[in-house]
Amino acid sequence: AQSVTQPDIHITVSEGASLELRCNYSYGATPYLFWYVQSPGQGLQLLLKYFSGDTLVQGIKGFEAEFKRSQSSFNLRKPSVHWSDAAEYFCAVGSNTGTASKLTFGTGTRLQVTL
């Protein structure tokens, strides 16, 4: 069964500092990987996704993530955090077979940004 681990429940960074949110997954085949962000009162917004090809993927809002098969990881990074990035971030893995397309999410990492 597929699973996702986000080891950090809560992270605090200063505005302008770099950010890395960790995500490890368990999946039997080549995974589809996603990062979503949920701002207060909002739905989940897709930041970026990895299906195949280049292991470094660029997303919206200046985020990027790197797929490392050897480490079963898909960590999210941003070189300089803005106060508006304060939100909860979810890593997810999806099946890539046929029409099976449900996502398995991690427990989320809540990001706090100090000024």
Added chain:
Amino acid sequence: EAGVTQFPSHSVIEKGQTVTLRCDPISGHDNLYWYRRVMGKEIKFLLHFVKESKQDESGMPNNRFLAERTGGTYSTLKVQPAELEDSGVYFCASRAVYNSPLHFGNGTRLTVT
């Protein structure tokens, strides 16, 4: 284009009562999903519709939950009777075709007291 709309945004009910959540997907999206997040835990898949048919309902917790999607447009998720452990945020999502981005609604926060 309008996004995925969920109604109500919040619902507070007593144990034993019935609640119906509604989701309006993006127009033209055949695939509709329900997910749930119980406080502090991961967001879990409940079920997946393709048009009006249930493609996968493996995540439905028990038979107190009933999802429908009549006519392949909006969907409802009924909880009857509600229990305390049903409290959480229920998300709906839709996508046009397999492999296209999944669009989420803002969720319905359900509190069972």
